[in-house]
Amino acid sequence: MNILNILLFVVVLFSGIAHSQEALIEEEVIVTGIRGSIDEYPGVTFTKKGDYLLLKLLISNDTREEEVRKKEIYKTLQDSIKLAAKDSKIELSVVQNGFVVPLTNENYRIDLEKGSRPDTSEAQIRVKTTISSSVKKPETLIANMKRFVESIPVSGRVEIAVLDEIDVSVVNPSQYRSKILELVTEDIKNVSSSLGSDYKVVLYGIDGPVQWVKSGSINLTLYINYNYTVIPSTVSSISAEAY
Numbered sequence: 001m002n003i004l005n006i007l008l009f010v011v012v013l014f015s016g017i018a019h020s021q022e023a024l025i026e027e028e029v030i031v032t033g034i035r036g037s038i039d040e041y042p043g044v045t046f047t048k049k050g051d052y053l054l055l056k057l058l059i060s061n062d063t064r065e066e067e068v069r070k071k072e073i074y075k076t077l078q079d080s081i082k083l084a085a086k087d088s089k090i091e092l093s094v095v096q097n098g099f100v101v102p103l104t105n106e107n108y109r110i111d112l113e114k115g116s117r118p119d120t121s122e123a124q125i126r127v128k129t130t131i132s133s134s135v136k137k138p139e140t141l142i143a144n145m146k147r148f149v150e151s152i153p154v155s156g157r158v159e160i161a162v163l164d165e166i167d168v169s170v171v172n173p174s175q176y177r178s179k180i181l182e183l184v185t186e187d188i189k190n191v192s193s194s195l196g197s198d199y200k201v202v203l204y205g206i207d208g209p210v211q212w213v214k215s216g217s218i219n220l221t222l223y224i225n226y227n228y229t230v231i232p233s234t235v236s237s238i239s240a241e242a243y
Contacts, residue, residue, distance in 0.1 A: 028052070028100040028171045031212055031220045044184045045223040046176055047215055050168030053138055054093065054100070054126040055145040058161045062120045069121040070112060072156035077108045077125070079153050084127075090148050091128040100126070100169045124163075131168070131218050138217045142166065168220055174210050176222050181206070184226060195230060203228045 031050060059076060061069040081103060084090045092103040094110055101107070103125055112121040127145045135141065149162055184206065192201050205226040215221040 028169050029173060029212075030054070030095050030098055030100055031168045031170055031214045033214060041221070042223055042226050044180070044187045044226075045221045046180050046183060047219055047221045048176075049131050049133070049135070049218050050214075050220050051131060051171045052091075052100070052128045052169045053131050053141050053145075053218060054128045054167040054169060055142065055149070056163040056165045056167070057125050057127060057149060058122060058163055059125065059158060060115055060120055060122045060161070061156065061158045062115070062117060063157045064119050066119075066121065068156070069119075072158050073112060073121060073123055074109055075155040076152065076158045076160070077103070077110075077123070078105065079155070080125075081105055081108060083148070083152060087148060089129050089144060093126045093128050094124070095126060100128070126167070128169070135218060138166065166217070168214060168218060170212060170220055170222075173212050173222055177210050177224070180210065180222060180224050184224070188228065191228075191230075198233055199230050200233050200235070201228050201230055 028051070059073055061073050063069045063072060080092055084092045093100045094103050094107075095101070103110075110123055110125075112123050114120065115122045127148060129141050129145055131138075131141070146162060149160060152160060154160060184203075188201050188203055192199075195201070203226060206224060208225050210222055210224060212220050212222045
């Protein structure tokens, strides 16, 4: 059987903003909601476990004096940090602009929000734990994080509520670009092989940024929002402006 010669045209759609954003993604990012339909994804995606599971906590205080509320909340945060330092499976974090930032003794004085009731201050933090390769379901991890929360000593009128929302995060998602490109290339080769020598495959959008979405309780799907079209092999050129 002759070697299949695949003519694959890549339509380069330059996107300076997209690449600038991707270059900045060198930290841990929160993975948001599950998409409603598989039709919203490109043909090829890459699914993996998240790196971390995150449990959202609401820390509130309804002491009448605002300064006392702040003092008690920050004292509770400090004590939480000390407690987490004793547990190798637990970390504390806050989410800022989609990035997961460690909560430490250097930055524990996070911004507090007004609560829904008068004279109430609130803050949200995350309890975080690693999703190991052996984990199949999140229940055990969630139970461990909740036990940790129950052991946090609270100061004054501080209350800690565990919110239902469970998130996953991924570290440096752009590192998976080469894997996604490998999968896309293999798929395009298969398409080209099936069509035969009478057609060419034109691929475009492949220079876009890596995107991600939650696709299960502990999984996420990463992809590049590419597309392609099929043209007769007799066509020698194609305008990028058409796409």
